[in-house]
Amino acid sequence: MLGGTTTQKIGVVAAVLAFLLPLLVDVPGLEPAGERMLSIFLMAIVLFVTEAIPLVATAVLIIFLQVLMLTEQALVPLAEPAATSREFWATLADPVIILFLGGFLLADGAAKYALDRNLAALILTPFRKDARLAMLALILMTAVLSMFMSNTATTATMFAVLLPVLSGLPSAAARTGFALAIPVAANVGGIGTPVGSPPNAIALGALAVQGRTVSFVDWMIATVPLMLLLLLLGWVYLSWRYVPARTPLELNLTTSFVTSPAAIVFYVTAAATVLLWLTEALHGIPSTTVGFLPVVVLLATTVMTGDDLRMLQWPVLWLVAGGIALGHGVGASGLDDWLIGLVDWAAMPGTVLLLVLAGVAVGLGAVISNSAMANLLIPIAIALAGTLGLDLVTVAMVVAVACGLGMFLPVSTPPNAIAYATGTITTAQMVAAGVMIGVVGALLTALALPAYWSWIGL
Known part of the structure; x- marks a missing residue:
């Protein structure tokens, strides 16, 4: 200050x-x-x-x-x-914080042993002759990494991989399309897992206070379909707007996976952690406990050190x-009851309330930090849900997902800021893509997701 x-x-x-x-x-x-x-x-x-x-x-x-x-x-x-x-x-040591701690250490390890860059190069190489298919592969790869890594780290990594791709594109418009694809995919990908973005963790923590838990797999079942739909929408829009059909693309990406003993220990630990997260229903070990596994193993084997631990994103935690x-x-x-009593919320149908909450989350999340928005809105939303007899998990997850979709401006999210800093994107271009995906995403989150969750019995 x-x-x-x-x-x-x-x-x-x-x-x-x-x-x-x-x-x-x-x-x-x-x-x-x-x-x-x-x-x-x-x-x-x-x-x-x-x-x-x-x-x-x-x-x-x-x-x-x-x-x-x-x-x-x-x-x-x-x-x-x-x-x-x-x-x-x-x-400060809530189980949700431990879950994120493990996720952050895995993300930093992926960068330390170049796993993220090698995976990205491996995925993109088969599409070297078709720019549109290469963009789709880029979007999917970025989203998958963002599901388990910080979206900031994912964006920085993918732009490092993308630099030779941009130079191989024949037009400025195509370069803009590819540059926009990364922040779109990183932001949307973050909604797909509990460790994908801070609003997800804030929602889980708030629900835990109310005695409600959402498993790692249940969160993915609830959100991945929306994530995939929005990624497809983003790809269709960016391809149509910036990358003509049959645009040629020359790639010169090489993969060189590190094969040292430390790297192999990291690969095995990372794979085991993700596998345990995805099979929580089978073994019954909570995802928060699983999240501490890589911390213990990687530090005990000195694959990651105290220096690596100091470099984690402690401010986010x-x-x-x-x-x-x-x-x-x-x-x-008792502040929640008092705030709720200021308005006759009972006169508002549950669907309308979800629309209002999602709209506020997306709109304000575009101009202030989505984490800050989640901090302020989720406690009130959960209190409203309890008063109106709505499902707490539904309301909390709607708000968390909507907060992650506020990505209209260069200042909205770190991935947007990184992409804008490349100089290949204007604010107007970012706003057009962000508004379309954010508005569609908010409508689907408020109107379609609760019905889908009810249908699958989540």
């Missing part, structure tokens, strides 16, 4: 005022614990939207203030603490923890 922009400085002032208001003015119908949580919640909204301080700083500030204001350690004691300090501190703590605080303090 020091030396920040005018907007950031205004954001800090606004956040302080938002924090103080419920503490200085009596809020009708809200107990003291709820008033304190409202002050934290309003402050979080301002800080997440303005990014006056880093998102991870907001997340840890939320946890710290909740301990100091809502627990037995409150500086000004409450007659009845909303929760224990242990509950809020535990969010703590951001997810802050979201879990925010949701827990909103529920424990």
Whole structure:
């Protein structure tokens, strides 16, 4: 914040005022614990939207203030603490955080041993003579990697692979199409697994607080069909708009898989982890426990070291923890019931509510971090679901998926920013692709997915 922009400085002032208001003015119908949580919640909204301080700083500030204001350690004691300090501190090591920790270590290992680049080159090579088919292979490969890796790391990797592909394209339009394909696939691919994006983890953490769990395979069964449909839509649009039929493409990609003992241990560990995730229904080991397997094995065998551990995306993990703590605080303090009571939600049909939630998630997720959007919206959505008798899992997953589809602008997601930085894409081109996929995705998420989930008995 020091030396920040005018907007950031205004954001800090606004956040302080938002924090103080419920503490200085009596809020009708809200107990003291709820008033304190409202002050934290309003402050979080301002800080997440303005990014006056880093998102991870907001997340840890939320946890710290909740301990100091809502627990037995409150500086000004409450007659009845909303929760224990242990509950809020535990969010930093929540099982969902462990799941993401394992996923991040696998992603970093894939980059360390060049597995991601070699797989991408291997997949693209058979399509070297047909640009449209090569784009489809690129989209599918990017999406699959993004299901298990950070979409930021996936995008950076795929652009490293794509550079020789771009030089082999005959027109600027075709280069734009290929450059757009990567962020589209990375963003959409992230909805396909619990470890694909932070909103997914935030939803799982919020559901766990309510005693509801979603297995790794169940999440994939629920979301992969939508993911594939949106990927196909993106490919059809980008091919039609930018890559004429029978466009020639000359590729010169080579594969050179590392075969050192350390690399082989990594390959086996990664394969075993993914296999255990996909067969959770057979062996019964929770996906969160499986997520810790690669951490133990790779560190114990020194395939990955302390230096690798320090390079993990800890800010993302703590951001997810802050979201879990925010949701827990909103529920424990009674703030959720108060917020819901402000509007006659019962007059709104469940389908309309899902449409509104998905629309808000996609729209605001395009201008602020989708993780921040999930942090703010999922606790309220779950509370609404409980009040209106809707299924908690359905509502939480709709919001999480919709948050992942807010990808209209270069600032919407890291993959968009990386793609825009190549200089081959204009903002208008990114908006056109993002709006089409985001709007269609939001409609399908709110209208079709719940019916599909009910049909398959999920």
